[in-house]
Amino acid sequence: MNTRPDFKTGIGSLLRAFAFVWREPRAFRLALVPALLACVLWAVSLSLAVRYVPDGLAAWLPALQSAGRGVSLLVDLLVLLIAAPLGLLLTVILTPLLCAPVFERLMRLRERALGLPPRPNASFLRELYCALSAQLWSLTLLGPVLLVLWVAALIVPPLAPFLAVLNFLVSAAWLALSLLDYPLSLRGVSFRGRVGLMRRSPLAVLGFGAACVCLFAIPLFGLWGLPVAVVAAAELAASLEAGGAARV
Secondary structure, X not given: OOOOOOHHHHHXXXXXXXXXHHHOXXXXXXXXXHHHHHHHHHHHHHHHHHHHHHHHXXXXXXXXXXXXXXXXXXXXXXXXXXHHHHHHHHHHHHHHHHOHHHHHHHHHHHHHHOOOOOOOOOOHHHHHHHHHHHXXXXXXXXXXXXXXXXXXXXXXXHHHHHHHHHXXXXXXXXXXXXXXXXXXXXXXXXXXXXXXXXXXOHHHHHXXXXXXXXXXXXXXXXXXXXXXXXXHHHHHHHHHHHOOOOOO
């Protein structure tokens, strides 16, 4: 008999996703793609910056052309120091977008392993509408809350530990909503439909989000862990829809 998904269900979905990706060769290979793509994008962005930005600065500031080699090396170093974080930020933004087909295949593999019947995809316009509306509503509802908590921590420092807990919980909810967007948008579930699913099992969503926040807090592990989190989101979405925890 199915039981309602709870906090442990949300955490367990991520743990089971790790086990699934590790033991399933196709999933393991697909899970490597985002991190490898991110490395390539970052390397290309740094190469382009070092190759073209100093020449552009020299053309804009003719005095640099007559400067000594020491100044030229200093300019190259400054360009590299500025380009590295900017390139990383661009990589973090572009990689999930470019890897959407990879995530879809991972979710299909997980749903098949769970024994779920194949679901027809929503139309592209329906997917786009559901994804954009869900992200906008999440930003509208949770963004101001995080801002208020941040400002309150600055104004009333003694409350910082309590506010940090609230900030963690709100961040966990937001991250869970963002990750669940992958499977739910493919199924054409509207924001109202998602709210209904999550109202029935809020602890499962919070547990999943809390586990993902801890996972992504590991430095430079976000892009390696993102495919696993998407796999876990596919299982949790099925559990929310079924009203019970699906396991393998």
